Amino acid sequence: MSSQRPILILQMQRMGDLILSYPLVLWLSRRYPGRPIWMMAEELFYKQLMQVNPGGVTFFPWAERSLAHLRSHKYELVINLSHDPRAAALAGQVESEEVFGPVSGEDGLRYIRGDWALYRASLVRSNRHNRFHWADLNALDVVSLDDIATTNWSVPRTITKVASRKVGLFLGASQEAKRPSVGFWQKLGSELLKRDLRPVLLGGPAEVELAQQVARGIPARVINFAGQQTLAELAYIGQTLGMMVTPDTGPMHLAAWTGLRTLNLSMGNVNCWETGPYQAGHFVLRARMSCSGCWHCHRARTYCHDHFLPRQVAFIIDRINQKEQECFAKRRLPDLELMETGQSRQGLYSLKSIAPAADPSARELLGLFWQQYWGARFGLWPMDEASSAFSDIYQQYPRMRDAMRGGLVRLSRDLRRGLTPGGGRTISDDFWHASSPALQPARSYCQLYLENGDMAPSAWAGCLGLVEELLDLM
Structure with a gap:
């Protein structure tokens, strides 16, 4: 047994979150x-995924015997990736050289340690312009950008032509x-059959009835594995499929991690920049x-569900299956946007539109600007990157600069009150919302920064520094 102090990761979230922490384990x-490297996780999930985890990690369930064991050790590093109050309490109880993520003390007060952990928490309700993936955010406080950027994930595998005609449909x-x-x-399913593609129904116990209803509505017998496989068996079944079509769900991440090409139908209240398939070479389809x-x-x-027409989606699946997705670069989909996963030029997760608009939208440019700004503020790259990204906004949408500057001036006024004697050092719960969506990333981060800093003068001054930095960029 190693005499070195362990690294402890607390991951008490769902199966997809567990799989998205695998890259962190690899980088560590x-x-x-x-x-x-030790990880406390949900036993229901990690036991079924033992055959596909990155190796070199020892798992512990949330049980008293595990807690007693973990509390008895000293750590080099503790990383809390959970929002479970129990995980924050444990992070505050153990002795470690460094701790990142939510931490609770004996008084029950909860704080968030780490620039990126705090940024991630600020995305609650205010993630419209976020362009950082959860897998990257899991790691950025403790792993260098170079470690992330130089990781080459295997591209989705290619199997025999006959087997590639089988398309898994994960229903839930x-x-x-x-x-x-x-x-x-x-x-x-019916449209896939017309194109000589064979749908295979997949799902867990919760999707058994759903799969039966779907199967009854397809005019041919289809394979239905819903509720009949463990997660390990699902990964094995994936080795026999050409691709998986799936909403944003844990099995999607399992498919991508194990090399099965996926098409993510990104619908509803979900941000594909945060939780899309992480490895390169997969596809995301979302409503325009x-x-x-x-x-x-x-x-x-x-x-947004109305934009996903079965016939059109089946055609897209067929083109991807034939590796002819670039045809959509010439034939832009009117109501849907097809994107391919990959790495940005700086080495982080990226989504590349197969048919980008000739003139990028304001939202697209704002997303890029905020990504470049936060990356520069937290030391990933020079602030020149953010300045260049804002110049693109100004060139395309010149009126937006004045609107954003005006919003920042109002935010500065709100923050100066906290440094004025008798001005009051409290903020309302909707402080983050008191601006246009273009500036909500700054207000949301400031709100959490103030709360995390106990509304102390230094916290107000830190937020003012952020606003002044942004004004200088504009």
């Missing part, structure tokens, strides 16, 4: 060769708004709507 094993998702309807799956990627749908129903 390279940065700290020979050092034990954690929320109904994030998955297609029964009618969509039935029509998609201004509200795509929302945190929460405030409309009467999820209108």
Whole structure:
């Protein structure tokens, strides 16, 4: 057994979150060769995924015997990737050289340690312009950009022509708004059959009834594995498929991690920049709507579902299966945007539109600007990158600069109150929302920064420094 202090990762979230922490384990094993890596996770998930985890990690369940064991050790590093209060309490109880993520003390007060951990928490309700993937955010506080950028993930595998005609349809998702309807799956299965593609129905125990309904609506017998396979068996089944079509769900990440090409139907309140398939060479399809990627749908129903037409989606699947997806560069989809996963020029997760617009939208340019700004602020690259990204906004949408500067001036006024004697050092719960969406990343981060800093003068001054930095860029 190694005499080196272990690294402890607390990952008490769902299966997809567990799989998205695998890259972190890989990078840590390279940065700290020979050092034990321990992870506390949900036993239901990690036991079924033992055959596909990156190796070199020891798992512990949330159980009293595990807690006693973990509390008895000293650590080199503790990384809390959970928002579970129990994980924050444990992060505060153990002795470690460094701790990142949510931490609670004996007084029950909770703080977030780490620039990127705090940024990630600030995305709650305010993630419209976020362009950082969860897998990257898991690591950026503790792993260098170079370690991430120089990792070459295997491209999705190629199998025999006959086997490639089998297309897995994973039917379920954690929320109904994030998955297609029964009618969509039935029509998609029928359209795939017309193109000599063989749908294979996949799902967990929760999708058994759904799969039966879908199968009854497809005019041919189809293979139905829903509720009949463990996660390990699902990974094995994936080795026999040409691709998987899936909403944003844990099995999508399992498919991408194990090399099965995926097409993510990104619908409902989900942001594909945050939770799309992480490895390169996969595909994401989302509605061309201004509200795509929302945190929460405030409309009467999820209108983005209407953009996913079974016949059109089946045609897209067929073209991807034939490796002819570039045909959409010449034939732009009117209501849908098809993107391919890959790396940005700086080495982080990226989504490349197969048919980018001639003139990028304001939202697209704002997303790039905020990505470049936060990366520069937290030391990933020079601030010149953010300045250049804002210049692109000004050239395309000159009026936006004045609007953003005006919003920053108002934010500065709000923040100066906290440094004025008698001005009051409190903020309202909707402080983050008191601006246009273009500036909400700054206000949301400032709100969390102030709360995390106990509203101390230094926290108000830190937020003012951020605003002044942004004004200088503009």
